[in-house]
Each structure stands twice: as structure tokens, then as C-alpha cells.
Amino acid sequence: MKISVQSEDFDLGAECAAISRGRKDIGAVASFVGLVRDANDGAGVARMTLEHYAGMTEKSLAEIVEEARGRWEVMDATVIHRVGELQPGDNIVLVVVASAHRGDAFAACEFIMDFLKTRAPFWKKEETPEGGRWVDARESDDRAAEKWKE
């Protein structure tokens, strides 16, 4: 397991390779990368600042990964979340999940993203032509996390 909150960029290919290197029992690697878009809620986004609750973020991400491990067969997982100032097109978040089977890899990867979105203490502030604004939490994200309770 690898959890990192960092200002530096990450390398999807390198992180996936690190997870499967030397192993022959992994059949499926599902991954997700979230990026900064140049438009959100009808306004242009010139840049974004990601604030976080240092200490709690790492702990919270580790707990989410642990919960995924309890629900699905997860052989290894990596979660990296960037903080600080980001530009449109920049990477924000990476989740990689390795499993023997694809169903487990997909489910655990999406579960981690859905819970990260609603539980991990990160906040986005966007710079738009009308000035800075804190991004509002989305109901659709709450619903996405709710679906895993079924």
C-alpha cells in the first residue's frame, strides 16, 4: 500500500509498474487519474489551489483503502493526491488497485475515489474571471458514495 499527499506530480505508468513488478499473481490493475479542467460550473478556471488537513488526509486515505481491502480482494493499492497550486490539465489524484480479478479491481478503485471525494479533507479553490471561489460539494458525489451502502 502506498498513500501520498504531495505537491509534486505523479507518474501513472511508474506507479502501476511498481505495483506489479516481480509479481505474477496479479491479473487486473484498475486505475484512475483525476485532472484539473479549464471549466467548471459554467465558469472558466485559470488555476486551482488545493488545501488539505495535513495529517488527517493521509490517515483518512489509509482508512478508505483499508475499507476497500475489507470488501474486495485487493492485492495492492496506491493513492496519491496533490495539494497546492495546479493548472488546467494538471493531474490531481491517482488511484491504482491491483487484484487477481477485474471486478474486484474496478469496484475497489471506484469505491476509493467515491469515498475520497466525500471523506478525505481536501478543498479546492478555483480562480475564475470573477475571482476566487471555493468549490461547492456536489450532491452527485454524496450519491456516488451512498451507492456502496447497498
Place this chain on the structure above:
Amino acid sequence: MKISVQSEDFDLGAECAAISRGRKDIGAVASFVGLVRDANDGAGVARMTLEHYAGMTEKSLAEIVEEARGRWEVMDATVIHRVGELQPGDNIVLVVVASAHRGDAFAACEFIMDFLKTRAPFWKKEETPEGGRWVDARESDDRAAEKWKE
């Protein structure tokens, strides 16, 4: 859209980078890599040969991607499937889906894999200590494809 059936290996990081390069409207890239495991159905697997129906495979993969584009917001997608002789730990298949939103990226990526598993004309033959054997289709794969009919 990029569809490729090839004997050469692929590079997940390079394929994802190619999809998002120069774009600032992509918010989510979901990807999947399937790998050869050294054990399957209780037997050791020394190597594997992937046979395919040249011509139909590319067409079939393109149709599956088109169907995903009709169901979800897919900005770009890449599907690469290897054929020929592979060893445990080798990459078999890559699916990358880019979208504005993560729900669409995850769903389209998993949909493409589930349909590829049940519709694209590839066949695996494993070399085990007891000799060569053609891999049997799994009912769980049929069920995985069925779930998208809901």
C-alpha cells in the same frame, strides 16, 4: 479513438498521456490493464498463447467502444489487445477511457472490458504441467456483461 491488436507490449503511461495531451477539458481518465497470471483454475500456467480472428477483432473492439460512447460521455478511448505468446506477468489488454466526469470514465471502461471478454474473438490457450488447454469461458464473465442490460 485508438484500437490495436498487436503482439508488442503497450505502455499504460504513454497511452494515457497521449489521450490527455494538450487537452484541458478532460477531468477523469479510467484505465484497466489485464495481465497473465501464473495460476488459473487450480493449475500452474507456464505460458499462454492468444489466438484471434484477425479483422473481426478490430471491428468488434471498435463496435464495443462505439456502444460505450452511446451510453456515456466518452471524450476519447484506447483499447489495445495483445496476441501471440505471453508469459506470466505480461500485459494482455489495455483499456483507457477519458471523460469530463469520473462516473462516466469508470462505467465506460468497465463496460468495454466486460463486453470485450464476452464478444471480442480472442481465445487463450494455457501451457500447464499437464499440457496445453484452451481456457473455458466463464459464467461470471457472462453475468458481468449481462449487468449492463439493466
Place this chain on the structure above:
Amino acid sequence: MSVHILYFAGLREALGQTSERLALPGHVGSVGELHAHLVARGGAWQALLTTKNLRVAVNQQMAAMRTPVADGDEVAFFPPVTGG
């Protein structure tokens, strides 16, 4: 009329051939009739009956036993796919 027939995977091995061009008698107008015509050869051709969940494609599109077969068609028989 004649068709181009392809065999894949375990079925190809059981039949010992990858493809054939075949002139068809007039009563063969569907996949099901072509299938019966091939099975009637006997011997190894029983594999077309014993292959579990046999699949067929006509001109590289998944097809069914009732699918019509026309002159020049490419017809492929194979077991359920196992890629990915």
C-alpha cells in the same frame, strides 16, 4: 454458391484445419443448414456438435443458426471467446 469457412481455437485443433472454401449444395441457405452439412461429414466434424456453446460469425459479425448465408460470405465457427 460458395463460402469461405474459418475455424478457431479448440475447434480448429479438433478439425485440424483453419479454413476452407466450400461450394454449397442448393438446399444450404442458412448458418444452421451449413452447420448440418458440415456435421454430416462425420468423424472429426462431430466437434461442431460437441463444442459447448458454439459461436458463429457471418462476415465478421456475430450470427445465429437462422442467419442467412449468401455466395461469397465468410462464415466462422468458434468456441466462446476468452480474451481480455
Place this chain on the structure above:
Amino acid sequence: MSVHILYFAGLREALGQTSERLALPGHVGSVGELHAHLVARGGAWQALLTTKNLRVAVNQQMAAMRTPVADGDEVAFFPPVTGG
């Protein structure tokens, strides 16, 4: 007893501070009581009432208004999270 209080994101900006150490009167024993104690300061502290769906964490675990607060605890107030 005293606690370490942290504020994040829009709430941090509204209050103009990131954290404070605060000695608490004896009647404050829960997050809800701490919240009321801070709101009672008036002025900018109304942001603790007006922040939609205000969240709280005690010792870096998500908590509720009824969660007890003890000496030395780290209590954080913040709006709903928006990472990822």
C-alpha cells in the same frame, strides 16, 4: 481544559485564522458545546452557523456535534470536502 482548534478552506478565510489554542469553560464537554461557545463570540464567528453542512473532526476523525471533547484534543471545523 484546553483544545487546539483548526479551521479550513472557506471557513478559515471567513474567520481570518487557521488555528487557535483555547482554554474552555467547564460547561463545554462536546463538539456541539464548543461550537456554541465559538458562535457566541459573535461577528465573523457566525460563519460557524452559516457554513452549509459544516463538518467537524476530533483528533483527525470525522465527528458529530455530540462527540465528547477532552483536554488536549485537536478539533477541526471545515466545509464539506471537495478533493479528488
